[in-house]
Amino acid sequence: MLNKKVVTRFAPSPTGFMHVGNVRAALYEWLWARKNNGIFILRIEDTDQKREVEGSVEHIVECLKWLGLDYDAGPDKCEPGMCYTQSERLEIYKKYAKILIEKGYAYPDPYTVEELENFRKKAEEEKRPFLYREHRPDNFGTWDGIKALRFKTPEIKSYQWHDAVFGDLSAGPEMLDDFVLIKSDGYPTYNFAHIVDDIEMNINVVMRGQEYIASTPKYLSVYQALGFEPPLYACLPHIMATGGNKKLGKRDGAKDVLDYKKEGYLPDAMVNFLAFLGWNPGGDKEIYTRKELIEAFDLSRIQVSGAQMNLEKLDWMNKEHIKLLSKEEIEKNILEWLPEDMRNSKLVSVILERISKWSDVRDMAQSGELDLFFKAPEIDKVKLVYKNSTAEKTFENLQAVIKALENIDENNFTVEKIKEILMDLANKAESRGEVLHPVRYALSGLDKSPDPFIIASILGKNETLSRLQKVM
RNA sequence: GGCUCUAUCGUCUAACGGUUAGGACGAAUCCUUCUCAAGGAUUAAAUCGCGGUUCGAUUCCGCGUAGAGUCACCA
Numbered sequence: 001m002l003n004k005k006v007v008t009r010f011a012p013s014p015t016g017f018m019h020v021g022n023v024r025a026a027l028y029e030w031l032w033a034r035k036n037n038g039i040f041i042l043r044i045e046d047t048d049q050k051r052e053v054e055g056s057v058e059h060i061v062e063c064l065k066w067l068g069l070d071y072d073a074g075p076d077k078c079e080p081g082m083c084y085t086q087s088e089r090l091e092i093y094k095k096y097a098k099i100l101i102e103k104g105y106a107y108p109d110p111y112t113v114e115e116l117e118n119f120r121k122k123a124e125e126e127k128r129p130f131l132y133r134e135h136r137p138d139n140f141g142t143w144d145g146i147k148a149l150r151f152k153t154p155e156i157k158s159y160q161w162h163d164a165v166f167g168d169l170s171a172g173p174e175m176l177d178d179f180v181l182i183k184s185d186g187y188p189t190y191n192f193a194h195i196v197d198d199i200e201m202n203i204n205v206v207m208r209g210q211e212y213i214a215s216t217p218k219y220l221s222v223y224q225a226l227g228f229e230p231p232l233y234a235c236l237p238h239i240m241a242t243g244g245n246k247k248l249g250k251r252d253g254a255k256d257v258l259d260y261k262k263e264g265y266l267p268d269a270m271v272n273f274l275a276f277l278g279w280n281p282g283g284d285k286e287i288y289t290r291k292e293l294i295e296a297f298d299l300s301r302i303q304v305s306g307a308q309m310n311l312e313k314l315d316w317m318n319k320e321h322i323k324l325l326s327k328e329e330i331e332k333n334i335l336e337w338l339p340e341d342m343r344n345s346k347l348v349s350v351i352l353e354r355i356s357k358w359s360d361v362r363d364m365a366q367s368g369e370l371d372l373f374f375k376a377p378e379i380d381k382v383k384l385v386y387k388n389s390t391a392e393k394t395f396e397n398l399q400a401v402i403k404a405l406e407n408i409d410e411n412n413f414t415v416e417k418i419k420e421i422l423m424d425l426a427n428k429a430e431s432r433g434e435v436l437h438p439v440r441y442a443l444s445g446l447d448k449s450p451d452p453f454i455i456a457s458i459l460g461k462n463e464t465l466s467r468l469q470k471v472m
Numbered sequence: 473g474g475c476u477c478u479a480u481c482g483u484c485u486a487a488c489g490g491u492u493a494g495g496a497c498g499a500a501u502c503c504u505u506c507u508c509a510a511g512g513a514u515u516a517a518a519u520c521g522c523g524g525u526u527c528g529a530u531u532c533c534g535c536g537u538a539g540a541g542u543c544a545c546c547a
Contacts (some may be wrong), residue, residue, distance in 0.1 A: 162492040214542040433506030448508040
């Protein structure tokens with residue numbers, strides 16, 4: 001890696017939406033490239049036509065854009081003559097395939113699908129692993145481009161390699177086999193295409209899920225046959241579903257990352273959360289800005305065991321990131337998530353304390369808990385009276401409150417002033433609740449609500465007095 | 473089944489071979505204006521088991537156990 005510009009890539013296949021597992025790999029690749037002033041490439045691995053889902057590429061691009069993981073090159077961002085979509089690079093794979101054929105490291109597969117299936121079944125019955133190379137033909141025919149092209153493993157041996165995350169790894173010869181390079185439909189397999197592309201694009205750091213550890217010897221043997229140096233591998237531990245210990249995948253209810261966008265999570269919070277799911281810089285600090293993450297990120301501190309998603313922590317982290325925003329940004333967002341007829345900036349502080357993500361604003365409005373700020377509530381006179389107090393005392397207290405509030409200048413009807421006046425009265429009473437409860441209830445009509453001072457200040461002097469007088 | 477990887481509070485994790493095993497989320501309790509929220513304080517909560525190396529093991533080694541991954545003309 002010395003003196004070499006770091007080039008990383010995120011190489012998803014367009015088979016549906018992106019979930020946190022995919023995105024975290026992209027994030028780490030991005031962080032590592034940015035930290036080293038390197039290059040981050042987006043490459044679309046669409047060699048399986050059957051599994052392709054329309055709109056996936058746009059979805060992937062939108063995800064990366066939302067999270068701010070800008071790539072230096074990609075399908076929609078490439079220099080002339082370059083292409084980052086595998087289905088449009090078939091000639092390149094063929095070129096490399098021919099090199100392997102010439103070197104004697106590739107040959108056409110003479111068997112039919114049924115014959116292969118039988119081999120496999122037989123191996124299974126004999127309770128031993130199936131290895132295609134045990135059926136390797138003695139004489140290779142010429143490749144007509146229609147049959148599948150297989151790799152001839154150059155050397156059956158044990159491979160050792162270094163993984164930036166898992167350390168020194170090794171795997172025995174049983175992992176090596178004559179796998180398919182080019183499928184009979186003319187498309188390369190992942191196993192072949194990604195290596196060709198990584199070579200062609202000068203990728204020198206490859207991060208991907210740890211499920212690829214097992215097949216790494218295969219890739220190393222292809223590099224050996226081709227005569228190129230393999231990149232630095234950094235296998236990532238799996239992210240597991242909440243409450244489970246299974247690798248998080250679409251089938252296990254992994255969520256579309258754009259759903260988090262829809263729920264109003266901050267991209268910076270998402271990035272912070274994902275970065276810490278399987279990595280941490282050491283120390284007690286947990287809230288990191290994007291810039292701080294880039295500075296602190298380090299391959300060697302990536303975790304080796306899988307981590308569970310903890311949505312509660314994501315909510316907490318999002319809240320912390322909201323606090324990092326400017327007053328103006330917070331107000332703008334809260335107002336945007338409020339229905340049009342509720343967009344009152346006085347509500348911002350009350351709402352802010354009660355949300356962890358923007359969609360909570362919408363939910364608050366929908367639940368009706370903000371209605372009290374827009375229309376006078378229905379009052380139950382029984383509930384107006386505090387615990388062991390009496391109706392008589394309650395009205396007496398309310399009368400005093402009204403009188404005191406009337407004396408406040410309209411321009412000075414602030415939380416601080418109201419609080420000062422009301423607390424003064426409350427402290428003189430037998431219990432504070434005896435004064436505070438009726439006021440809060442008369443203003444809100446709710447058992448649970450924000451405190452009376454903030455409500456009164458939002459309502460304003462006129463509305464406050466009107467609601468108080470109404471219950472008398 | 474073969475091969476591979478992993479194992480610290482419920483969860484995410486920290487700890488040159490030497491710490492009362494630390495922090496965060498969540499939980500509980502208390503305080504701060506009756507309630508709610510926010511904030512503050514406090515508490516409970518972990519080194520998978522057994523051996524070995526060592527003066528000393530969460531850390532190194534072996535075995536066991538448990539979990540995960542992988543064995544496609546999918547990526």
